[in-house]
Amino acid sequence: MKNIxxxxxxxxxxxxxxxxxxxxxxxxxxxxxxxxxxxxxMELALNQVHWDCIISNYSLPEFSGLEAFALxxxxxxxxxxxxxxxxxxxxxxxxxxxMGVNDYxxxxxxxxxxxxxxxxxxxxxxxxxxxxxxxxxESLFNHSPEGILIIDSTGQVIDLNPQIEKNIGLSKQNILGxxxxxxxxxxxxxxxxxxxxNYLKNKWENKVFLLNxxxxxxxxxxxxxxxxxxxxxxxxxxxxxxxxxxxxxISQRNVTQRxxxxxxxxxxxxxxxxxxxxxxxxxxxxxxxxxxxxxxxSWEEFGLDNNSDLRKINRGTNYLTVCDLVPVDSPEYxxxxxxAKGIRDVLxxxxxxxxxxxxxxxxxxxxxxxMNVSRFSGEGPVFITVSHQNITNRKxxxxxxxxxxxxYRLISENAADVIWVxxxxxxxxxxxxxxxxxxxxxxxxxxxxxPVSASLTPQSYEAVAKGLEDALPEFIRQGKGTLSFTSEIxxxxxxxxxxxxxxxxxxxxxxxxxxxxxxxSRDITERKKVQEKLKSTEKYYxxxxxxxxxxxxxxxxxxxxxxxxxSAMKIFKYFDKNDFPKPSENTxxxxxxxxxxxxxxxxxxxNEIATIExxxxxxxxxxxxxxxxxxxxxxxxxxxAIIINFRDVTERKQAEQKILESERKLKLFVEYAPAAIAxxxxxxxxxxxxxxxxxxxxxxxxxxxxxxxxEIFPEIGENWKKMHKxxxxxAIEKREAxxxxxxxGSVDWVNWQIHPWYNLDKQIGGIILFSDVITExxxxxxxxxxxxxxxxxxxxxFPLGITISDKEGKIIESNNMANEMLGLxxxxxxxxxxxxxxxxxxKPDGTPMPTEEFASVRALKENRKIENIEMGxxxxxAQTLWLNVTASPxxxxxxxxxxxxxxxxxxxxxxxxxxxxxxxxxxxNKEYEALNEELLSTVQQxxxxxxxxxxxxxxxxxAQKIANLGSWFLNVATGQAKWSQNYYKLIGLVIVNx
Numbered sequence: 006m007k008n009i010x011x012x013x014x015x016x017x018x019x020x021x022x023x024x025x026x027x028x029x030x031x032x033x034x035x036x037x038x039x040x041x042x043x044x045x046x047m048e049l050a051l052n053q054v055h056w057d058c059i060i061s062n063y064s065l066p067e068f069s070g071l072e073a074f075a076l077x078x079x080x081x082x083x084x085x086x087x088x089x090x091x092x093x094x095x096x097x098x099x100x101x102x103x104m105g106v107n108d109y110x111x112x113x114x115x116x117x118x119x120x121x122x123x124x125x126x127x128x129x130x131x132x133x134x135x136x137x138x139x140x141x142x143e144s145l146f147n148h149s150p151e152g153i154l155i156i157d158s159t160g161q162v163i164d165l166n167p168q169i170e171k172n173i174g175l176s177k178q179n180i181l182g183x184x185x186x187x188x189x190x191x192x193x194x195x196x197x198x199x200x201x202x203n204y205l206k207n208k209w210e211n212k213v214f215l216l217n218x219x220x221x222x223x224x225x226x227x228x229x230x231x232x233x234x235x236x237x238x239x240x241x242x243x244x245x246x247x248x249x250x251x252x253x254x255i256s257q258r259n260v261t262q263r264x265x266x267x268x269x270x271x272x273x274x275x276x277x278x279x280x281x282x283x284x285x286x287x288x289x290x291x292x293x294x295x296x297x298x299x300x301x302x303s304w305e306e307f308g309l310d311n312n313s314d315l316r317k318i319n320r321g322t323n324y325l326t327v328c329d330l331v332p333v334d335s336p337e338y339x340x341x342x343x344x345a346k347g348i349r350d351v352l353x354x355x356x357x358x359x360x361x362x363x364x365x366x367x368x369x370x371x372x373x374x375x376m377n378v379s380r381f382s383g384e385g386p387v388f389i390t391v392s393h394q395n396i397t398n399r400k401x402x403x404x405x406x407x408x409x410x411x412x413y414r415l416i417s418e419n420a421a422d423v424i425w426v427x428x429x430x431x432x433x434x435x436x437x438x439x440x441x442x443x444x445x446x447x448x449x450x451x452x453x454x455x456p457v458s459a460s461l462t463p464q465s466y467e468a469v470a471k472g473l474e475d476a477l478p479e480f481i482r483q484g485k486g487t488l489s490f491t492s493e494i495x496x497x498x499x500x501x502x503x504x505x506x507x508x509x510x511x512x513x514x515x516x517x518x519x520x521x522x523x524x525x526s527r528d529i530t531e532r533k534k535v536q537e538k539l540k541s542t543e544k545y546y547x548x549x550x551x552x553x554x555x556x557x558x559x560x561x562x563x564x565x566x567x568x569x570x571x572s573a574m575k576i577f578k579y580f581d582k583n584d585f586p587k588p589s590e591n592t593x594x595x596x597x598x599x600x601x602x603x604x605x606x607x608x609x610x611x612n613e614i615a616t617i618e619x620x621x622x623x624x625x626x627x628x629x630x631x632x633x634x635x636x637x638x639x640x641x642x643x644x645x646a647i648i649i650n651f652r653d654v655t656e657r658k659q660a661e662q663k664i665l666e667s668e669r670k671l672k673l674f675v676e677y678a679p680a681a682i683a684x685x686x687x688x689x690x691x692x693x694x695x696x697x698x699x700x701x702x703x704x705x706x707x708x709x710x711x712x713x714x715x716e717i718f719p720e721i722g723e724n725w726k727k728m729h730k731x732x733x734x735x736a737i738e739k740r741e742a743x744x745x746x747x748x749x750g751s752v753d754w755v756n757w758q759i760h761p762w763y764n765l766d767k768q769i770g771g772i773i774l775f776s777d778v779i780t781e782x783x784x785x786x787x788x789x790x791x792x793x794x795x796x797x798x799x800x801x802x803f804p805l806g807i808t809i810s811d812k813e814g815k816i817i818e819s820n821n822m823a824n825e826m827l828g829l830x831x832x833x834x835x836x837x838x839x840x841x842x843x844x845x846x847x848k849p850d851g852t853p854m855p856t857e858e859f860a861s862v863r864a865l866k867e868n869r870k871i872e873n874i875e876m877g878x879x880x881x882x883a884q885t886l887w888l889n890v891t892a893s894p895x896x897x898x899x900x901x902x903x904x905x906x907x908x909x910x911x912x913x914x915x916x917x918x919x920x921x922x923x924x925x926x927x928x929x930n931k932e933y934e935a936l937n938e939e940l941l942s943t944v945q946q947x948x949x950x951x952x953x954x955x956x957x958x959x960x961x962x963x964a965q966k967i968a969n970l971g972s973w974f975l976n977v978a979t980g981q982a983k984w985s986q987n988y989y990k991l992i993g994l995v996i997v998n999x
Contacts, residue, residue: 008034008035009034009035009036009037010032010034010035010036010037010057010058010126011036011037011038011039011054011055011056011057011058012029012036012037012038012039012056012057012058012059012060012122013038013039013041013047013050013051013054013056013058013059013060014026014038014039014040014041014060014061015041015042015047015059015060015061015062015065015070015073016040016042016060016061016062016065016089017042017062017065017066017067018062021062021089021112022040024112024115025038025060025089025115025118026038028115028116028118028119028122029118029119029122031119032119032122032123034123039054042065042066042067043067043068044067044068044072044073044076047073047076048076048080051076051077051080051082056082056084057084057085057126057129058084058085058086058087058122058125058126059073059077059084059085059086059087060087060089060118060122061073061074061086061087061088061089062088062089062090063088063089063090063097063101063109064090070088070089070090070101071088071101071104071106074086074088074101074104074105074106078105084129085107085108085122085125085126085128085129086105086106086107087106087107087108087109087110087118087121087122087125088101088106088108088109088110089109089110089111089112089115089118090109090111090112091111091112091113099741099742102741103740103741103742105739107125107128108121108124108125113817113818113831113832113835114817116811116813116815116817117899120899147166147167147764147770151168151256151257151258151657151661152165152166152168152169152171152172152255152256152257152258152259153165153166153168153169153254153255153256153257154166154169154180154185154255154257155252155253155254155255156185156252156253156255157250157251157252157253158214158250158251158252158253159184160184160185160186160206160209160210160214161182161183161184161185162180162181162182162183162184162185162188163181163252163710164181164692165177165180165181168257168259169257171259172230172236172238172257172259173188173191173192173228173230173231173236173238174230174231174232174234175188175191175231181711182711184206185209185255186202186205186206186208186209187202189205190202190205191231192228192229192230193228213242213244213253214253216242216243216244217244218244218245218246220243220244221241221242221243222240222241222242222243223239223240223241223242223616223617223618224239224240224242225237225238225239225240225260225616226238226240235261236259236261237259237260237261237264238257238258238259238260239257239258239260239616240255240256240257240258241255241256241257241258241661242254242255256661286303286392286393286394287300287301287303287304287307287392287393287394288300288301288303288304288390288391288392289301289304289318289324289390289391289392290388290389290390290391291324291348291352291388291389291390291391292386292387292388293352293386293387293388294323294325295323295324295325295326295348295352296321296322296323296324297318297319297320297321297322297323297324298320298388299320300319300320304319304393305319307393324348324391325345325348325349327341328341328342328344328345328348329341329345340361340363343361343363344361344363344376347359347360347361347376347378348378348389348391351378351379351380351389352380352387352389354380357379357380358377358378358379358380359376359377359378359379360375360376360377360378360490360491361375361376362374362375362376362396362400362489363376370397371397372395372397373395373396373397373399373400374393374394374395374396374397375393375394375396375491376391376392376393377390377391377392377393377394378390378391386571399509399525403489403511403523422438422440422525422526422527423437423438423440423441423444423445423506423525423526423527424436424437424438424440424523424524424525424526425437425438425441425523425524425525425526426521426522426523426524427457427521427522427524428519428521428522429473429477429512429520429521429522430520432456432457432458433453433456433457434452434453434455434457435521436453437449437452437453441526444496444504444506444526444528445460445496445497445498445499445504446498446499446500447499457469459497460496460497461494461495461496461497462494462495462496462497462503464495465494465495465496468492468494469492469494472490472492473522476488476490476512477512477520480512480520481520484514485514487511487512487513488511488512488513489509489510489511489512490509490510491507491508491509491510492507492508492510493505493506493507493508493529493533494506494508496526504528504530505528505529505530505533506526506527506528506529507526507527507529507532508524508525508526508527509524509525510522510523510524511523511524554572554652555572555650555651555652556569556570556572556573556574556575556576556577556631556649556650556651556652556653557569557570557572557573557648557649557650557651558570558573558585558648558649558651559644559646559647559648559649560587560588560646560647560649561645561646562639562645562646564587564588564589565587566582566583566585566586566587567646568582568646569582569585573585573651576623576629576631576651576653577591577621577623577624577629578623578624578625579624584624586622588600588604588621588649589601591621591622592619592620592621592622593619593620593621593622593628595620596619596620597619599617599619600617600619603615603617603635604635604647607635607636607637607647608637608639608647610637611637611639611640612637613637614634614635614636615634615635616632616633616634616635617632617633617635618630618631618632618633618654618658619631619633629653629655630653630654630655630657630658631651631652631653631654632651632652632654633649633650633651633652634649634650634651635647635648635649636648636649636650681695681697681698681701681702681774681775681776681777681778682694682695682697682698682773682774682775682776683695683698683714683773683774683776684762684771684772684773684774685714685771685772685773685774686770686771687733687769687770687771688713689713689714689715689729689771689772690711690712690713690714691709691710691711691712691714691717692710692711692771693710694707694709694710698776701776701777701778702718702778704717714729720746728759729759729772732759732760732761732772733761733769733771733772734761734769735761735769736761737758737759737760737761738758738759739756739757739758739759740755740756740757741756742754742755742756742779742783743755743756743757752780753778753780754778754779754780754782754783755776755777755778755779756776756777756779757774757775757776757777758774758775758776759772759773759774759775760772760773760775761773800820801820801821802820802821803820803822804822804907805822805905805906805907806819806820806822806823806825806826806827806888806905806906806907806908807819807820807822807823807903807904807905808823808834808839808861808903808904808906809895809900809901809902809903809904810838810839810861810865810900810901810902810904811899811900811901812865812899812900812901813838813901814838814839814840814861814862814865814901815837815838815901816834816835816836816837816838816839817835817900819831819834819835823906826886826888826906826908827878827880827886828880828881839859839861839862839865839901839902839904840856840859840861840862844856844859844878845878845879846859846876846877846878846879847876847877847879847885848876848877849875849876849877851877854876859874859876860872860874860876860890860891860892860904861890861892861902861904863892864892864893864894864902864904865892865894865901865902868894869894870891870892870893870894871890871891871892871893872891873889873890873891874889874890874891874892875887875888875889875890875909876888876890885910886908886910887908887909887910887912887913888906888907888908888909889906889907889909890904890905890906891904891905891906892904892905
């Protein structure tokens with residue numbers, strides 16, 4: 006996943022944006038987010054930034070979250086999309102997920118957002134990697150420059166890539182399903198006995214099908230393909246195993262161009278040599294050190310015929326050394342020094358061309374020769390040509406011109422070459438032969454009236470003027486002799502065209518002692534064309550040999566390397582051809598026998614060409630795979646070697662192995678994928694299918710590759726077929742929990758997605774169906790949904806208060822009783838944690854309860870059930886709510902504890918009243934006991950007083966009787982009065998009853 010992700014928040018509430026941003030901080034990635042609230046703002050943001058994820062509120066004032074999602078789909082933006090809502094019902098959420106929304110989060114569960122975002126980003130990244138890998142695997146197969154063809158153990162073609170179609174000119178439809186020998190027979194002449202199918206079949210069965218896994222066969226063939234084109238093909242055949250099934254991988258390479266190039270190189274080599282040998286000029290080719298590496302036939306014959314020193318200067322000799330060894334007192338010393346200097350100037354780049362005239366008399370005649378040294382143009386090693394041309398005739402002509410002016414004029418006026426005389430100081434022609442009109446279209450008189458500059462192109466005039474400026478002062482200083490030089494210059498014609506001329510210019514003193522320039526101009530247009538053609542051919546030939554990436558090595562009859570091309574040296578990391586090892590020395594021991602077998606074979610069969618792949622060790626002791634073609638040129642006198650043309654195919658061999666591995670992985674991935682996967686071509690024929698697909702859809706015959714999807718599932722209706730067409734046009738379709746009625750009447754519930762797949766040329770090759778039969782899960786979900794409804798009903802209507810927290814103690818759920826008991830709205834509770842400062846909790850004794858003693862905090866921390874903790878919550882109205890609390894940990898991911906509590910405030914109130922009554926009773930009882938003691942004392946006193954009173958009453962009675970007094974007694978408690986007998990008598994009453 007990327008370290009930095011861009012998240013677009015679609016939300017109109019700043020408070021909600023803040024909550025979302027805070028959750029995004031919990032992701033261990035750097036998150037850049039932007040907030041938009043309208044459709045226009047969102048569209049602008051989508052156009053300006055590449056987003057990795059979108060989080061949208063479900064309900065917005067101007068447009069909805071689903072409309073925001075639809076805008077993404079309209080713009081074909083496929084990134085994780087998450088909805089957030091406080092009212093998102095189950096049905097709406099399911100519908101949103103069906104539309105393609107990746108996840109939805111309830112605002113009261115906002116803490117889950119960070120996890121959801123990270124999970125969806127991971128899923129999306131894995132999805133991209135998977136698709137990319139799939140495209141890469143398919144591209145390796147479909148876009149390989151090598152033809153790839155897969156056959157099974159019966160010889161039936163089961164797959165091929167487009168290059169096979171190009172190689173043999175048949176379409177894939179005409180190849181698939183056929184036997185490999187049936188395909189081969191199509192390209193064999195009808196008269197050939199090899200066309201017999203039994204013969205071809207036996208060849209495969211008795212040779213190819215008996216190969217071990219580590220063996221392979223390579224063979225070449227020349228065919229006339231279905232288009233009538235002659236094609237050279239090289240086939241590499243190797244078996245491989247998937248599970249217990251055997252297949253054969255055939256890599257086919259079209260080597261037609263290489264074959265033609267090889268033939269062309271051979272033809273050019275013969276042509277160049279023949280051309281050089283046909284020249285009358287003596288030609289030698291020197292390397293950068295001055296060593297002669299080639300001489301033509303004229304050079305060799307001249308040395309033999311004339312007993313010349315050129316015989317000593319031949320292939321293998323250093324030309325410069327020969328020149329330097331000429332003795333000082335030799336008459337040839339000066340010429341040798343001039344020649345050596347000219348060669349060195351050309352080799353080091355000081356001069357491009359060096360020309361030098363020198364005498365070379367034979368016993369029979371006087372002769373003059375022109376030495377020409379020129380450098381090969383282009384990149385690579387430096388080579389020069391040294392040619393010696395016999396110019397005796399020209400020199401004799403010059404001598405005759407000097408000696409016989411009249412004869413000179415006669416010759417000049419009738420010669421095809423233009424002869425002219427010029428004053429170097431005035432720049433005027435003194436004489437021009439009439440042949441100038443044929444050369445340039447101007448008459449001699451017209452030319453003589455023109456300045457020299459008009460007879461040359463600006464570039465040629467500049468070169469000629471500089472040459473004269475350099476040569477003339479020294480020539481005048483010497484005051485004698487002549488000075489000649491030849492150059493090629495361009496001259497303008499009267500019709501405006503340009504003619505190429507070779508001009509031989511001689512500085513001389515006339516009879517008056519004045520310096521004159523005598524020149525001969527020759528039309529060399531045709532010669533230039535020939536030279537250019539020769540140069541082009543030579544350059545092409547040399548470029549093919551030395552610049553081609555394929556290496557070329559010449560192995561002599563003694564087994565030593567005679568020549569190694571720069572590419573060969575580069576491939577094997579050698580800097581000197583003398584260090585280049587013999588094939589027998591550095592060939593891998595396992596490959597050496599077949600290499601030597603090939604060499605022996607072509608030695609015995611000179612007209613044959615053999616190609617083989619083997620491993621060869623470089624100067625750095627690394628093994629490289631090479632594909633070599635061996636040709637026997639022992640009979641070619643100039644070569645006398647075996648030519649090995651080879652190409653470094655190490656990367657190709659590694660790529661072939663990777664292709665095989667990728668092929669196996671792709672097939673294994675599709676076949677054993679845990680999901681039901683089917684891959685179709687654009688005709689809806691199966692090209693890959695997983696075992697899960699066969700099992701889930703109860704396919705009776707699993708051998709369905711190449712068959713039509715509609716043949717296997719005839720119950721597929723027109724709606725599905727139309728959808729397939731849309732996907733084949735680039736659409737992506739998917740459904741969640743869709744009902745699928747089978748032909749037997751059974752019903753399956755399926756999640757599915759259909760995506761088009763593309764070749765690297767971005768052309769749709771077909772579609773891929775990913776599906777998951779969820780019938781069993783659907784039934785479980787229905788049971789779950791019923792259980793969920795029951796749970797929610799029970800949860801919301803349970804007579805106890807229930808609160809649930811997450812692992813961090815944040816409250817994530819509460820039921821109706823909890824909201825009612827605590828007097829807090831559910832939204833307010835979800836803002837709190839179980840140990841938050843908002844709670845004012847007291848112990849039963851009225852003292853504050855520390856948070857670590859809360860039943861919920863203890864259960865979360867100690868991971869055990871904490872039961873029957875009494876605690877008081879002081880509410881905002883200052884009243885205390887007494888609760889009996891039990892808290893238990895929840896063994897589920899993202900959940901902390903469940904807290905249940907019941908209101909015991911009434912019980913606590915009754916207990917307080919009971920305590921007050923008990924206290925009052927205790928006080929009353931103590932007072933009663935004290936009173937009882939006091940009453941007992943009073944009774945005792947009264948008893949004593951009574952006794953005394955009775956005694957006194959008796960005495961009183963006696964006294965009253967004596968004193969004739971009456972008395973009465975009033976019982977205050979009963980209100981009754983008691984009179985004495987004397988009292989009755991005193992008031993005149995008679996006592997009736999005693």
